Amino acid sequence: MKNLQELExxxxxxxxxxxxxxxxxxxKSKYPPFYGERKYGEYREWIPxxxxxxxxxxxGLRPKIxxxxxxxxxxxxxxxxxxxxxxxxxxxxxYAVEYSAKPFVKFLELAKERRNIVPLLEDARKPENYSxxxxxxxxIYQDIAQRDQIDIFIKNAxxxxxxxxxxxxMVKARSIDSTLExxxxxxxxxxxxxxxxxxxxxxxxxxxxxxxxxxxxxWRG
Amino acid sequence: MKYxxxxxxxxxxxxxxxxxxxxxxxxxxxxxxxxxxxxxxKEKVKNYYEVLRRVAIEVTERKVxxxxxxxxxxxxxxxxxxxxxxxxxxxxxxxYRDLVEVKTSEISEEFEERIRGLKELRRRxxxxxxxxxxxxxxxxxxxxxAKIAARLLERAGSMEKLAIxxxxxxxxxxxxxxxxxxxxxxxxxxxxxxxxxxxxxxxxFIRSLxxxxxxxxxxxxxxKLAIAAKLDYFSGELKEELAEEVRRKYxxxxxx
Numbered sequence: 001m002k003n004l005q006e007l008e009x010x011x012x013x014x015x016x017x018x019x020x021x022x023x024x025x026x027x028k029s030k031y032p033p034f035y036g037e038r039k040y041g042e043y044r045e046w047i048p049x050x051x052x053x054x055x056x057x058x059x060g061l062r063p064k065i066x067x068x069x070x071x072x073x074x075x076x077x078x079x080x081x082x083x084x085x086x087x088x089x090x091x092x093x094x095y096a097v098e099y100s101a102k103p104f105v106k107f108l109e110l111a112k113e114r115r116n117i118v119p120l121l122e123d124a125r126k127p128e129n130y131s132x133x134x135x136x137x138x139x140i141y142q143d144i145a146q147r148d149q150i151d152i153f154i155k156n157a158x159x160x161x162x163x164x165x166x167x168x169x170m171v172k173a174r175s176i177d178s179t180l181e182x183x184x185x186x187x188x189x190x191x192x193x194x195x196x197x198x199x200x201x202x203x204x205x206x207x208x209x210x211x212x213x214x215x216x217x218x219w220r221g
Numbered sequence: 222m223k224y225x226x227x228x229x230x231x232x233x234x235x236x237x238x239x240x241x242x243x244x245x246x247x248x249x250x251x252x253x254x255x256x257x258x259x260x261x262x263k264e265k266v267k268n269y270y271e272v273l274r275r276v277a278i279e280v281t282e283r284k285v286x287x288x289x290x291x292x293x294x295x296x297x298x299x300x301x302x303x304x305x306x307x308x309x310x311x312x313x314x315x316x317y318r319d320l321v322e323v324k325t326s327e328i329s330e331e332f333e334e335r336i337r338g339l340k341e342l343r344r345r346x347x348x349x350x351x352x353x354x355x356x357x358x359x360x361x362x363x364x365x366x367a368k369i370a371a372r373l374l375e376r377a378g379s380m381e382k383l384a385i386x387x388x389x390x391x392x393x394x395x396x397x398x399x400x401x402x403x404x405x406x407x408x409x410x411x412x413x414x415x416x417x418x419x420x421x422x423x424x425x426f427i428r429s430l431x432x433x434x435x436x437x438x439x440x441x442x443x444x445k446l447a448i449a450a451k452l453d454y455f456s457g458e459l460k461e462e463l464a465e466e467v468r469r470k471y472x473x474x475x476x477x
Contacts, residue, residue, distance in 0.1 A: 101288035102457020118277045121284045132226040132248025135259040159253045
């Protein structure tokens, strides 16, 4: 393709590319577009306003993900972010949990197309209900805008995360408490997370997603 | 200790199940499953991930279909049943009181027992409505609470119908009688009071405001509900901003 240039590899199969003078994040993919993103050659644009993980990577996050990383993904929704993770962990597996049936209809299309996604229509509050399906994983990713999202995260880590495994949680201030200042909430959340995790980095993605901060963590087990 | 894996049971040794789809649906355990169990499963199940993925897709597809299949009809029936039940309980309680005033007996005790049973059933129906509404209409439920949202749905007839209703209709749903009375009066050239709100009046955000502000609040809330209904029906994902905006509007009106 004309005017297409690979600039930098940030994760497996994940690149900053330059298209017609614009710098974009993209994943190399054998598959067609999934949620309305553009495809340039074999690169699938990873839109930061649609995916919080994309926003975090653009803001400097470099999570330790390899081709064969095993992921537990909580809050898969219709699969926008999962579709890119699926490009990244080509040899791995993604256990994708979502509670609500409606967006999962579209998600199932993705799960059928890809070979590394295990869809689970379950309540992430109750990891015991899928404990016989999900093995120990290297990485837990959570994007659930719920008041008890921190509890959900820790509970799942206790069930499934390997010692020293990593976690990413997208914290939405307003869904934890809409009356407090976001900064205050993020501080409380940080304290709570630090009880069980080492904080590797904290990334502000508010320029793409209002009231959101991304925490990148290591599980002390 | 015995563990339930998606492909069988493990108690130090793995016994594969005959029907993976069945054991998949029952793969629950109160505490984490030891890693050895999964290691053994990977040895015993050929093409482990491929098989797991296939079973997961099959089971999930069925589950999704079941959950989406006319769950709105189900809620509507529950709401209707709840109304009947309430009426019955009130009626029976009255008769019960009349009865014990005359004489307490074995029969009157049994009577009381039955009424208690009906109240328990009522609680269970309410919980079920909460749960199903949270699934099929997360946005409406977030704004109105499951009870009022379910009633709105009952009046509309289905999620599909509710999703295509204009905000103005949602605003006065449940107040049809006074609306048509008002319209008739207008047609005759008389003065009329057009209702400001129907079912949504039950919500504290409207009820607790002074009369002159209720119309404004109802109009705003109905606008957000129209969006919420469309979101619920077409996407199903929760967008808390809607409920948040309604709350802010209420605070603004309550203060002013």
